[in-house]
Amino acid sequence: MSAERIYLSPPDMSEADLAALTDAFRSNWIAPVGPALAAFEAEMCRQLGVAHAVALASGTAALHLALKETGVKPGDRVFCSTMSFAASANAVVYCGAEPVFIDSERAGWNMDPALLEKALREAAASGQLPAAVEVVQAYGQCADMDAICALCDRYEVPLIEDAAEALGASYRGRAAGSFGRAGVLSFNGNKIITCSGGGMLVTDDAALAARVRYLSTQAREPGREYIHREVGYNYRLSNLLAALGLSQLNGLPQRVARRREVFNHYVKRLGALPGVTFMPEAEGGTCTRWLSSLLIDPQEAGLTSHELMDALEAENIEARPLWRPLHTQPCFAHCRSYGGEVAEELASRGLSLPSQLTDEQQERVCRCVERAFAQKR
Numbered sequence: 187m188s189a190e191r192i193y194l195s196p197p198d199m200s201e202a203d204l205a206a207l208t209d210a211f212r213s214n215w216i217a218p219v220g221p222a223l224a225a226f227e228a229e230m231c232r233q234l235g236v237a238h239a240v241a242l243a244s245g246t247a248a249l250h251l252a253l254k255e256t257g258v259k260p261g262d263r264v265f266c267s268t269m270s271f272a273a274s275a276n277a278v279v280y281c282g283a284e285p286v287f288i289d290s291e292r293a294g295w296n297m298d299p300a301l302l303e304k305a306l307r308e309a310a311a312s313g314q315l316p317a318a319v320e321v322v323q324a325y326g327q328c329a330d331m332d333a334i335c336a337l338c339d340r341y342e343v344p345l346i347e348d349a350a351e352a353l354g355a356s357y358r359g360r361a362a363g364s365f366g367r368a369g370v371l372s373f374n375g376n377k378i379i380t381c382s383g384g385g386m387l388v389t390d391d392a393a394l395a396a397r398v399r400y401l402s403t404q405a406r407e408p409g410r411e412y413i414h415r416e417v418g419y420n421y422r423l424s425n426l427l428a429a430l431g432l433s434q435l436n437g438l439p440q441r442v443a444r445r446r447e448v449f450n451h452y453v454k455r456l457g458a459l460p461g462v463t464f465m466p467e468a469e470g471g472t473c474t475r476w477l478s479s480l481l482i483d484p485q486e487a488g489l490t491s492h493e494l495m496d497a498l499e500a501e502n503i504e505a506r507p508l509w510r511p512l513h514t515q516p517c518f519a520h521c522r523s524y525g526g527e528v529a530e531e532l533a534s535r536g537l538s539l540p541s542q543l544t545d546e547q548q549e550r551v552c553r554c555v556e557r558a559f560a561q562k563r
């Protein structure tokens with residue numbers, strides 16, 4: 187295997203990022219306190235159209251505090267999209283609550299509002315409404331937020347938005363992350379912007395933001411003494427990483443445009459191959475195409491998604507299956523779920539191709555896919 191490896195969604199770092207990091211370093215604001223944190227939060231508020239943002243050590247930390255401060259407590263249930271990364275449900279368990287999984291719809295692969303409605307109706311009838319609904323905006327695309335927000339309003343259940351994968355996406359002109367009581371973003375290494383590891387909670391609720399800021403800094407009371415009236419968390423982002431995050435955020439529109447360009451090129455080159463269907467862009471939304479995802483019908487294609495991933499791997503190209511639905515994960519097997527067949531089918535047939543790469547690298551990926559199809563047929 188001699189060709190240079192092509193990664194799925196590697197960090198995209200610039201000289202400007204390095205300069206921002208170096209400036210923060212030279213300023214000696216290395217701790218989780220300093221001017222870059224405030225600047226990163228302010229710019230995120232501006233770009234998303236939200237009132238408050240709190241930069242945290244990870245998206246998972248942001249989810250944990252979003253759920254906790256929404257009142258999720260031991261014994262509660264949280265309705266959560268099944269098609270997601272484990273962190274979405276892990277944060278529910280950190281609160282001592284139990285996730286109840288909701289299947290995807292085919293239109294955009296996100297939470298199915300009809301199943302959410304069924305789940306809420308049954309929960310209301312048995313007097314056990316969930317403490318929150320956690321909708322995941324998977325693969326850079328918003329769910330059907332009109333329907334989901336209306337349901338949460340009707341049943342008076344708070345909505346938390348796991349927009350970890352969807353920074354830069356929008357739905358009817360509103361930014362992903364700005365719909366729920368709180369929205370959660372991730373800046374880990376594979377996301378559309380990265381500061382190596384990091385996350386953010388965004389909200390219009392000043393009191394919620396203040397509580398999260400307080401809890402994330404060890405719940406330390408202001409003043410000289412180390413007084414703690416509550417047990418807190420060491421969840422604040424470092425100022426150094428905030429400087430990097432801010433620099434990356436400045437180029438977000440171009441990043442979204444480039445990922446969409448990569449996706450559209452795959453569609454043009456590979457969309458007519460037998461049995462290939464690319465991820466649909468749901469009505470009303472603009473997907474960032476964080477990952478370039480597609481489904482393979484093995485009957486028509488003559489090969490499975492895993493055989494295609496094997497062919498890509500043989501040429502040193504990273505491709506990954508779609509999220510294994512959370513209701514099928516061994517650690518969540520005891521949890522209830524509404525539906526699940528759609529996410530299971532997507533997972534069994536789906537894969538993501540590299541989405542952050544040069545034109546030449548994309549040509550290599552396309553040729554490899556075409557060869558794999560030609561050989562199997």
Ligand SMILES: Cc1ncc(COP(=O)(O)O)c(C=O)c1O
Pocket residue numbers: 243244245246247270271273274322348350351371372373374384385
């Ligand atoms: C949907 C989703 N939720 C939560 C997370 C957790 O974010 P982090 O890795 O920053 O903790 C991720 C990514 O890792 C994710 O993809």
